[in-house]
Amino acid sequence: MADDVKTTRLELIETRNRIRLAENGHKLLKQKRDVLVLEFFKIMKQAQGQRTELNSRMKDAFDALGMAQAYHGILEVENISLAVKKAPNIDVQTKNIMGVHIPNIKGEYVAKGIEERGYSIQGSSAKIDEAASAFESSLEIILKLAETENALKRLIQEIEKTKRRVNALDYIMIPNLRSRAKYIIMRLEEMEREQFISLKTIKAKLEREQAAQ
Structure with a gap:
């Protein structure tokens, strides 16, 4: 350390x-980490509920x-399914949580009315409608689960990154x-003692010279 430290005030x-800057940064990073951890467990709880709901809907x-x-x-069911024309529109946006960009997935035309599905009402039955509705309902929860699981992945990455910092x-x-500050203080104190001894020696010498005259 002695070679690369300037021992000046x-x-x-x-x-x-x-x-001080490092300690302030340390405090802010710990606060960020704690907020991210709380958000992670909050979203993880949502994901667990969504997985349970998805299993039930599927x-x-x-x-x-x-x-x-x-x-x-x-x-016949396969032929009817091929008549479906309008696929859902998936829009992925982001929201910001403590600097982490979390996906916000929205789907349009996921749940459709009977007339929107594209197959003939006369050539099908309520059983087809019920199956289509059930899978549309499953797709809605799949989109929500994709959002939460992606959020969990990004949060854990940011938590680990913040933890390392x-x-x-x-x-x-x-x-x-x-240690650097302690070393500088030690060297400054040594220099002050050396300067004091040097001044004391000079003073004594001058006093001796004056007494000899």
């Missing part, structure tokens, strides 16, 4: 300023599909700056 002031959807296939036959300040940067 100005350097000590600058080092102390850097310590079960209902495949049950309804099975009933439609049993009534119309598998080939906190640790770097905690265990490397701040201790190094404090």
Whole structure:
């Protein structure tokens, strides 16, 4: 450290300023990390509920599909499904949580009316309508789950990134700056003692010279 540290009062002031900045940054990063962790667990709870809901809706959807296939036959149900013309429009935007861009997924035309699905009402039955409605309902929750799981992924990445920065300040940067300041103080005190001894020696010499005259 002795080779790369200027042992001046100005350097000590600058080092102390850097310590204060690092400590303030450390405090802010810890606050950010804590907010992100709270948001992560909040969204994770939502995701768990959505997974449970998706499993339930998918079960209902495949049950309804099975009933439609049993009534119309598998080939007929496939032919009816090919008549569906309008695919859902998926719009992905973002929202900002403590600097983390979280996806906000919205779907249009996910849930359709009977007349919007494209197949002939005369050539189908309520069982087809029920199956279509059940899968549309499942798609709605799939979009929500995709949003929350993507949010969880981005949050955990940012939490880990913030944690690394906190640790770097905690265990490397701040201790190094404090050691630097301590070293400068020690050297300044040594220089003051050396200067005091030097002045005292000069004073004694001058006094001896004056006494000899």
